[in-house]
Amino acid sequence: xxxxxxxxxxxxxxxxxxxxxxxxxxxxxxxxxxxxxxxxxxxxxxxxxxxxxxxxxxxxxxxxxxxxxxxxxxxxxxxxxxxxxxxxxxxxxxxxxxxxxxxxxxxxxxxxx
Amino acid sequence: xxxxxxxxxxxxxxxxxxxxxxxxxxxxxxxxxxxxxxxxxxxxxxxxxxxxxxxxxxxxxxxxxxxxxxxxxxxxxxxxxxxxxxxxxxxxxxxxxxxxxxxxxxxxxxxxxx
Numbered sequence: 001x002x003x004x005x006x007x008x009x010x011x012x013x014x015x016x017x018x019x020x021x022x023x024x025x026x027x028x029x030x031x032x033x034x035x036x037x038x039x040x041x042x043x044x045x046x047x048x049x050x051x052x053x054x055x056x057x058x059x060x061x062x063x064x065x066x067x068x069x070x071x072x073x074x075x076x077x078x079x080x081x082x083x084x085x086x087x088x089x090x091x092x093x094x095x096x097x098x099x100x101x102x103x104x105x106x107x108x109x110x111x112x113x
Numbered sequence: 114x115x116x117x118x119x120x121x122x123x124x125x126x127x128x129x130x131x132x133x134x135x136x137x138x139x140x141x142x143x144x145x146x147x148x149x150x151x152x153x154x155x156x157x158x159x160x161x162x163x164x165x166x167x168x169x170x171x172x173x174x175x176x177x178x179x180x181x182x183x184x185x186x187x188x189x190x191x192x193x194x195x196x197x198x199x200x201x202x203x204x205x206x207x208x209x210x211x212x213x214x215x216x217x218x219x220x221x222x223x224x225x226x227x
Contacts, residue, residue, distance in 0.1 A: 045218070099161065101216065105154060
């Protein structure tokens with residue numbers, strides 16, 4: 001039972017354009033959502049997070065939107081750069097009675113120069 | 114430099130031969146966890162620990178053990194490895210109770226069980 005889903009395994013975007021990565025979840029009890037970026041042969045690195053009580057968080061070129069009624073979040077990268085090419089993981093954190101991270105399956109972003 | 118260190122980075126072993134993958138962090142984080150990454154399945158949590166001597170199962174704990182005797186170390190133990198445990202493993206650590214709770218990951222251990 002996949003509680004966090006990234007339905008697009010891959011995405012290609014032209015340099016300078018917007019990249020939109022999507023993530024859906026099923027558990028309304030998640031407290032935080034996070035995005036991680038992963039380059040080959042490296043561990044994931046934290047990108048941006050959002051609390052479940054907010055609907056938007058912005059950090060430079062990266063913005064995460066949370067739609068709780070739709071159980072959907074998205075990561076916007078504007079403008080996209082070739083260095084953004086990586087696998088992006090969406091993750092949800094459950095802290096009620098536990099402290100578990102649930103990750104999605106990842107979306108491979110390719111930014112074309 | 115703040116970091117999570119895993120060893121070894123690469124390991125090939127035979128079925129049934131006990132092995133330990135070490136994980137150490139220098140950030141005084143309370144929370145540590147282990148994940149495996151498999152194609153099409155993303156990152157799946159194996160075990161986690163919220164503090165010394167406190168460990169709990171993640172989503173895929175079968176075939177694995179962990180211990181947390183010290184705050185900085187969180188080894189992953191495979192008592193009798195099997196080929197289906199061939200995977201890329203990541204250790205991670207973070208603070209508990211902060212609003213923006215990000216996990217720091219190690220560089221990964223690629224394990225092959227033949």
